Amino acid sequence: MSERAVSPAVVIYDNYPGNDGHRGEYYALMARLIGSTRTSSLWRALWARQPVLDGAIEASVGSYILLCVVRAAMGRRTAGILFRPLPLLEGGLLRLRVKRMLLGLVKRLPGVATLTILPFELEPGFARFASGWIYDPQYWDLHYPDAVDADRPIGAFAQEIRAAAAKRRVVVAVGRQDEAKGFDMFSQLFAARADLRERWLFAFGGRVVDRLVAPCLDPFVAAGGQAKSEYISHDELLDLYAAADAVWCCYALDYDQASGVFGRAIQLGLPVIVRKGSLLERTCRAEGLAYVAYDGEVASFDGVAVPAPTDPVLAARRARQWGEESVTKLRGFLGLA
Structure with missing residues (x-):
């Protein structure tokens, strides 16, 4: 039977x-x-x-x-x-x-x-x-219940970005690029600040889908920004994080919410750039995360203030704790505990 x-x-x-x-x-x-x-x-x-x-x-x-x-x-x-x-x-x-x-x-x-x-x-x-x-699952899913992509080698896309950066640090923007995801602020900041470009390379992977921010693309590329304005594979997405010293999470005022890009960055211990006054900034303050807040004024951004990455071991431990806490709560609310 x-x-x-x-x-x-x-x-x-x-x-x-x-x-x-x-x-x-x-x-x-x-x-x-x-x-x-x-x-x-x-x-x-x-x-x-x-x-x-x-x-x-x-x-x-x-x-x-x-x-x-x-x-x-x-x-x-x-x-x-x-x-x-x-x-x-x-x-x-x-x-x-x-x-x-x-x-x-x-x-x-x-x-x-x-x-x-x-x-x-x-x-x-x-x-x-x-x-x-509960915590957004994308704040802990790389480490709970098991580690995901932990031993993945750095791919060609990450190597390309790092080669272009030379000795500069790298800020990456991940996935779909539009006004909600702050692509206008990201591209304009890099194009407008020659002093910033000496220390930082800005790179992104993902389609620019919003006609309102599309005009920002050409000046960004002309200033030396790394642009892969097309659909990116899962491996290329992981390469963006592998190449990063900081991750762009500075989103529009009406896109004030939890973010998978933010979650993946903090799971890896990477500093995040968030919009001043946003829920993501409140999260960073409450949880002691590595971050810098940006108000959208080009002259105000201080690249020197971007902190060093968090120890990946500590970041993974925090993610596992959040995952275990969240699943325990969810099971309780569903009557499964």
Whole structure:
């Protein structure tokens, strides 16, 4: 007789079935850590006997509210993760006020847990509509539960960047480049500051996708910046971090949220350049991370102030601690502890 199939411990609901961005990695990690299976069927999620985790509440707040209400009536657990809680807290638009009100109401239901991926210490107001928090998985997934890409040799792209830098230090911007990711600030800072270019090389890998910042590309390249304005492979992405002395995480005012680029950088012990006053700066201060804050004024940036990297052993230890803490919390909210 064949072995009886083991039922998944958790059903993860996401109404978007694709794996673009980091979705595929995110759900594969959850499957390993909490024994989950994924569905894009709201019907299946509504009637699942197992605890249900809405993997991305922002994709459909209405679906999440329905899940919480119907499943609470049946005495079944439902949790959800908010990736961008700040607009819900500060937004004045009617749709944001309605979502905030509804999330505050379902928070009171038995068996419901809405979680942010930012600690309440950074913004206590998140507690108005969320039950708790975990660290963004991209703040710890390179080291918990196991080390990933730890012994990978430096690739050709990293060697190319380092050769162009000569004896200069390197700032990298990773992935899609647009106004939200601060490409205008990144490129203009390098192009405008000859004194900075003597000590630093700025390099990026990823498509420039925003027509508003596309005009910044040519002056950046003319000033000697390293540009790979195209889709980059996973290995090339890793090479950007391998070549870096600091990582650009200085994002637009309306893109104030946790960041996978930021998370990967701090897991590797790399200093980060963040926007002054942002949630990422608050994270750096609260957690004692290596960083410099930039206000967007070209003349104000001090390259000398960029700190040295954190000991990779200490960075890995912190990531493992955050991972263990986050998974323990998540299992508790789902009733698996």
